[in-house]
Amino acid sequence: MVWFLGLGIIGVALLALSLVLDGVLEGVLDGLGGGLDGVLSLPVIAGFLSALGFTGAIVTGTTGAGTGVATGAGAVAGGAVGWVAWRFGRALLHDGAPAPRGEDLTGTSGSVITAIPADGYGEVLLHLAGQPVKYAARAASPVARGTEVWVESLLSATSVTVRPVER
Numbered sequence: 001m002v003w004f005l006g007l008g009i010i011g012v013a014l015l016a017l018s019l020v021l022d023g024v025l026e027g028v029l030d031g032l033g034g035g036l037d038g039v040l041s042l043p044v045i046a047g048f049l050s051a052l053g054f055t056g057a058i059v060t061g062t063t064g065a066g067t068g069v070a071t072g073a074g075a076v077a078g079g080a081v082g083w084v085a086w087r088f089g090r091a092l093l094h095d096g097a098p099a100p101r102g103e104d105l106t107g108t109s110g111s112v113i114t115a116i117p118a119d120g121y122g123e124v125l126l127h128l129a130g131q132p133v134k135y136a137a138r139a140a141s142p143v144a145r146g147t148e149v150w151v152e153s154l155l156s157a158t159s160v161t162v163r164p165v166e167r
Contacts, residue, residue, distance in 0.1 A: 001060045004070065008053025015046035039086060047085040052078035104128065105135075105151045109165060116143040116162070124149055124162055137162045 056074035059065055105126055116122030116139045124137040136159035143149060149162035 001057050004053045004056035004060060004074065006053065007074075008050050008057065011046045011048070011050030011053060014042060014049065018042040018046065041086070041089060043089060044082045044085045048078040048082035050078075051081035103154060105160060106153060108151050110135075110149055110151065110162070112137070112143050112145050112147045112149055112162075115145045118142045121159065124151075124160065126151065126160070135160050139163060 052071075052074035054074075055077035056070040059070040059073045060067070063069075105128060108126060110124045110126035112122060113125050113134065114123035116124075116137055118141060121136045121138055122143065124135050126133055126135055136155075137143075137149070138155065138159065138161050139149070140163065143162070143164055148165040150165055152161045152163055154160055
């Protein structure tokens, strides 16, 4: 039973480490299952180990069954939890919603956060898909910080041409 509890705790610790280190440990698994579309991702492995360990401990403690039966029950539960984690991860990554494009910014308004000089770049804060995004910006004339601007065109993926809003 101690081995099963140890496996369950290791699974929970792996999941916590994957959250804290934000993907650093994922690189270790790239060589093993990079082409398997996330089957060997850290959340799937952590879920499998946790379910295997805790289910094995519960089966051993409540029924008094042997290690083989507890391991079998844990493997079934671990497989189910791992599959759910894999499907959930795929649903999050491949939700089918079109990604917002920079062209969607043309004609939108924003505000200058770093003054735009006459012959250089400043910065503007725009909203793309409801999220604030900072872009480098050029204008035909100098624009002061805090000025509301309209996006005229895209210069690149990270820069736009703007003009002040006239009211």
